Amino acid sequence: MKTSTFAGFCLALGATIFSACSASTEVKTEIAKWQYDKQGAVSITYDDGTVNQFRVAVPIMNRLGLPGTFFINTGTLPGSEWTGRFIGRPIEEIIEETKTIPTDTVNFYERASAARYVPVKGANDYFTNAGIEIDAGRKAEACAIIEDFYKKVVNGQLPPVLPRKGNAKADPDELTWDKVRQHTAEGHEFASHMVTHPYMSALDEANIHYELDKSREELLKQVGIRATISAECPYGTGDGRAVGYAQKEYPALRNGMGLDYLYEIHRGVGESPVKPECEYVQWQRGILTATSLDEMKEWTDVTAGQQNLWLVLVIHGIDGIGWEAMTSADMDAYFTHIAADNRLWVATFGDVTRYIKERMHATVTSQRKGDGTVSVSLDHSLDKALFDLPLTLKTDVDPQWNTVDVAQGGKTTTVSVEREGNRAWVTYQALPGGGEVVLTGK
Numbered sequence: 105m106k107t108s109t110f111a112g113f114c115l116a117l118g119a120t121i122f123s124a125c126s127a128s129t130e131v132k133t134e135i136a137k138w139q140y141d142k143q144g145a146v147s148i149t150y151d152d153g154t155v156n157q158f159r160v161a162v163p164i165m166n167r168l169g170l171p172g173t174f175f176i177n178t179g180t181l182p183g184s185e186w187t188g189r190f191i192g193r194p195i196e197e198i199i200e201e202t203k204t205i206p207t208d209t210v211n212f213y214e215r216a217s218a219a220r221y222v223p224v225k226g227a228n229d230y231f232t233n234a235g236i237e238i239d240a241g242r243k244a245e246a247c248a249i250i251e252d253f254y255k256k257v258v259n260g261q262l263p264p265v266l267p268r269k270g271n272a273k274a275d276p277d278e279l280t281w282d283k284v285r286q287h288t289a290e291g292h293e294f295a296s297h298m299v300t301h302p303y304m305s306a307l308d309e310a311n312i313h314y315e316l317d318k319s320r321e322e323l324l325k326q327v328g329i330r331a332t333i334s335a336e337c338p339y340g341t342g343d344g345r346a347v348g349y350a351q352k353e354y355p356a357l358r359n360g361m362g363l364d365y366l367y368e369i370h371r372g373v374g375e376s377p378v379k380p381e382c383e384y385v386q387w388q389r390g391i392l393t394a395t396s397l398d399e400m401k402e403w404t405d406v407t408a409g410q411q412n413l414w415l416v417l418v419i420h421g422i423d424g425i426g427w428e429a430m431t432s433a434d435m436d437a438y439f440t441h442i443a444a445d446n447r448l449w450v451a452t453f454g455d456v457t458r459y460i461k462e463r464m465h466a467t468v469t470s471q472r473k474g475d476g477t478v479s480v481s482l483d484h485s486l487d488k489a490l491f492d493l494p495l496t497l498k499t500d501v502d503p504q505w506n507t508v509d510v511a512q513g514g515k516t517t518t519v520s521v522e523r524e525g526n527r528a529w530v531t532y533q534a535l536p537g538g539g540e541v542v543l544t545g546k
């Protein structure tokens with residue numbers, strides 16, 4: 105056994121206080137702000153599951169070793185158990201009622217939820233426009249849109265939706281659950297964008313819950329529990345009612361998590377990301393057709409220079425397919441720039457949320473033992489099935505050590521000692537609740 109400085113000091117003091125010295129002594133361990141002790145985090149997220157996200161973006165990301173998060177509408181994939189449907193009374197009954205009772209703020213939500221499933225052309229547009237009005241706080245306008253819709257339905261002014269012709273050839277690159285599982289194995293995250301992409305602010309409770317619950321159940325069944333942490337309610341809604349329900353079901357909600365230690369700046373708001381007083385700052389940036397490569401590079405450079413920043417990129421279309429499509433050339437150049445920046449931790453939306461929440465709910469203690477090893481115990485108070493990401497620890501060690509074996513749960517890795525002045529420490533990964541971590545120096 106190597107004699108550490110501390111043990112040598114104990115021997116010099118003699119036997120009278122030996123028992124006090126042989127008891128373990130606290131040493132300092134801190135949890136790094138970001139995994140691998142990086143200076144900032146970046147999550148690359150995609151909405152709507154359009155085909156070029158898998159045909160174009162995934163190959164670029166796989167080549168560069170970057171993981172992405174894909175918010176998908178679970179009900180649109182072939183073979184899904186839960187697809188779009190109205191939860192409530194028979195729709196004919198609701199239509200009948202609109203003939204005599206005007207739409208008001210009480211019956212609005214049921215009528216709006218049912219409107220999407222009335223088989224006439226443009227039904228979803230009426231519903232979505234009503235959702236925009238609710239999001240903007242204009243309830244009377246939203247009621248007027250739904251009132252107008254049902255008037256037209258009753259008067260036969262909207263053409264019926266014809267049954268789809270069979271044998272329509274699907275795009276071979278269209279997303280399937282097999283591809284979802286394959287991309288998950290490659291390191292990407294799949295997450296809920298609800299069952300059918302509704303404007304949640306205009307739905308009643310029963311239909312909000314159907315969209316939240318069934319997209320979650322489908323992801324659990326098809327992919328597994330790690331795919332059930334993240335969600336985005338469509339259209340980036342900030343509606344308190346819908347977002348409140350969604351937060352209860354999804355710990356990583358891109359619309360907003362409502363955490364006092366996470367300051368969230370949402371896309372479309374020209375706020376500065378420099379908020380040094382907050383533990384973490386999430387900074388969302390939507391990549392639009394008009395966004396330049398230089399502007400995108402500036403976002404990641406700012407992120408790497410600010411210790412508390414988490415940049416969340418929001419991407420929809422690529423190469424002409426999907427909303428506000430960016431070009432694959434810009435995407436390739438930008439992702440290459442990100443991958444080359446060693447200051448950044450690039451991780452899925454779910455993993456960055458895991459890291460932040462685990463760290464904020466963690467307890468860590470570390471002691472030097474009589475045999476010279478350091479024993480570290482790390483735990484957090486969250487659900488271990490969902491919050492299973494290792495945290496990055498930095499523990500002070502004997503300055504005479506050069507390398508340290510880090511052992512936890514039967515696995516050992518060797519790390520080099522880092523130094524600054526008289527201080528020496530090691531940086532390593534440890535799983536909260538994964539058993540004692542033992543550091544043995546050489």
Ligand SMILES: [Zn+2]
Pocket residue numbers: 151152297301338339
């Ligand atoms: Zn969307």
